[in-house]
Amino acid sequence: MRKLEKKEVIDAIRLSEYAFQYKIPEKDLEKKIAAYSEHEIWGDYEEGSLAAKLHLIDFETFIAGRSFAMGGVASVATYPEFRRGGRVARLLRHALVEMKNKGQTISYLHPFHIPFYRKFGFEVLSSWKKLKLNKEDFNTLPQVGGKVRRIALTNVYETLNPVYEEFAQRFNGMLVRTESWWKERVYSEGFLFAGYTNEEGNITGYVYYQVKDRSLEVEEFVCLDGEARRGLWNYLCQHDSMIEGGTILTHEGDPFPFILSNPKVKTNVEPYFMARIIDVEAFLQLYPFELNEGESLFLHIIDEQAEWNNGSFQIHSDGVKMFKGDNTNASCKHPPKRGLRCNISTLTAILTGYQNPAFLYEAGLLQGPKKDVEVLKGILSKRETNFMDFF
Structure with a gap:
């Protein structure tokens, strides 16, 4: 090798x-x-x-x-x-x-x-959600005061990346996009970008889409507020004479279908990308846990593929401390009396926000005192996971 x-x-x-x-x-x-x-x-x-x-x-x-x-x-x-x-x-x-x-x-x-x-x-x-729409689903929403304009590929990074980054930081898991990534990996031939500019002159949303074979395919629908969402949706509805239906690709928790005239649209949800924490100690040091003064929690981690992660970690308002000894694996054989025990994949699901610790506890994937599960829930980011790219 x-x-x-x-x-x-x-x-x-x-x-x-x-x-x-x-x-x-x-x-x-x-x-x-x-x-x-x-x-x-x-x-x-x-x-x-x-x-x-x-x-x-x-x-x-x-x-x-x-x-x-x-x-x-x-x-x-x-x-x-x-x-x-x-x-x-x-x-x-x-x-x-x-x-x-x-x-x-x-x-x-x-x-x-x-x-x-x-x-x-x-x-x-993360999981993606694909909405399949019929032509009659493209009904406009209440009008807004801004405007939508198509954006040339040469201006995409400068124009849309600030919108993307503000949107991305509302989630866990989104990619930090570079200029070359926008132009070489996000863009595909035949697709178009269109941005929404509000009455103050600020771009607050964009769509990335194509019209092909009388179908409107939306790959990215990024909105910083409801006004941008309505403005961009109304723009997409103006393609009604060109299409018989379409699809919108979005994240699992997106409530957008609710505001359609008929929210009962065919919806397909599937797991998309996977993740793995590589270095538990370094990750925990970087993660902004929301701890009260003097609050702490122990995590006991098992990693069969990366032995450097095996050990116990104390998360404290003053920082993270790792405890590792020759008997680390043995001490993890039974549910601990203090702190929570899980393997690396369960820890990843928790810290990325893809799964709720309470559910993982009920499923037997997270073990320890139930009161510590509540502590863990309270110190985590409340952001939903989302990933819109591919590599």
Whole structure:
């Protein structure tokens, strides 16, 4: 197992083409090589040939209103003749070490199979919700005083990223987007951006959409207030003569359907990205727990893939302290009398906000005194999880 050199990036591309069943046109090959060259690619080799690979990408993510260094795991693939030999497992365990060494306290990935990645400590981070609308659902809402204008791709970062960042910090899990990410990864050919400007001249929302085959597809519907939501929705409704229906992709908790004339629209909700805390101690140090003076809580963590996380952590108004000894794992065999015990994936679900500690306690995934569950609930960010990107 080793890191691929720049000249070997083409080998990673060919494996991706085979595993993910696509072919890069020759005219786009240089662009793909340049994109892959920005990744840290680790390969598992058999007799000098690439058998399996994994990409690591450097990101930042918003959690509890703060920016955390995040390692993106992507393009995990193996040639069929080398599958079920533990190669991906070796690559994933090595990736955990690499990300920890780079100071990345959390990692995200898009799973091909959720149960597989749960074995390595990853847990669901967010779910998306897709609304399927008929033509008659596109009824306008009360008019607003602002205006909607389409935005050229060259101006997207400067114009819309401030809106996106304010929106993103209302959630846990959103990506910190760079200018190149907006133009190279958010944008897809055929899609358009349109922004809402209020009467004070401030852009307070945008939609990212396309009209194709008489269908309106909305990939991002970002609004900082109700006025922007109504203005942008009314703009989308003006496409009624061009469409027979459409779809809106949004986050699981979005109450938008309620304000439609008929809220009973076909809705599909599915888990999307997964996350994993890489370095518990460093993550807890960064997380802005809402503790009262003198308040504290113990967390006893089990991590079968990253032994540096095994231990007990005291969260206190003065900071976080880790206790680790030779008998750490043994002390975690039974529900503790003080503090809460869980594995790394459950901890990730709690601290990202994807699941309520009370539910995890009822499910037997979080153990300890019930009063400590209430303490934990009280010191966590109340933000919903959301993730709108892909890698």
